[in-house]
Amino acid sequence: MSQQVPERTSLRDHLSSAHEKWREHSRFRRLSKKKKIIVGMLVFLVFLLFLLSATLNRYNGYNILLLDRYVSFDMPEEDTLTAKEWKKLVKSAEVSKYPEAQLKREEKYITSQYHKRIKEYGLTYKEYLKESDLTESEFQAQVEKLAKENVKEKLILHSISREKKIYVSSEEMKAAKQQMMKDRGATSEADYKKIAGETLDEHAEEIDLESKLLYGKIVKN
Incomplete structure (x- = not known):
């Protein structure tokens, strides 16, 4: 039995009627104007947080920072620097404040690398501290110092990137990831995860691949 298709006018009337019923029974319609504004603002805030999260995951957040609030240095005239010039620039730069999210990210990465190396040597964390003649607070201070050095360099690096309009393309990121797979002897991403224990x-996010590639574009040996 074939299904009848309603005529255009009756279909329009049907949709119009359904829309009116939705408007009459909609909870949103029954809200006061003030509450509608609040709901709208909350939805907008959730959307902004989603965009911020996506940005942080892709770029580690440096691209959305007001970098000159955190670091000051003499911007080089040339687009590229030698390793010696880079070290001199980093040494002379001054950091007024370390961005919290980036600092925590670096501390987490450095700590994880320490623990990986400690495990490779067949030691526990406490055994490592004892062998290194370090207290836990001294170890944490060491991690924080290294993290601050990393963040300082990245603040400078991304400042130069923004000023000189030097960026890492998605194609370059993809090629670098393919090279990472090749270096591990992996033939697919699934294979890489089995070998490396992570995707x-x-x-790429853990090692901040984008900053590494950016460094290679700006600092030439």
Whole structure:
């Protein structure tokens, strides 16, 4: 039995009627104007947080920072620097404040690398501290110092990137990830995860692959 298709006018009337019923029974319609504004603002805030999260995951947040609030240095005239010039620039730069999210990210990465190396040497964390003649607070201070050095360099690096309009393209990121797979002897991303114990994207984020590639574009040996 074939299904009848309603005529255009009756279909329009049907949709119009359904829309009116939705408007009459909609909870949103029954809200006061003030509450509608609040709901709208909350929805907008959630959307902004989603965009911020996506940005932080992709770029580690440096691209949305007001970088000159955190670091000051003499911007080089040339687009590229030698390793010696880079070290001199980093040494002379001054950091007024370390961005919290980036600092925590670096501390987490450095700590994880320490623990990986400690495990490779067949030691526990406490045994490592004892062998290194370090207290836990001294170890944490060491991690924080290294993290601040990393963040300082990245603040400078991304400042130069923004000023000189030097960026890492998605194609360059993809090629670098393919090289990471090749270096591990992996033939696919699933294979890489089995070998490395983490996904390709997770490792790229962990090591801040974008900043590494950016450094290679700006600092020439």
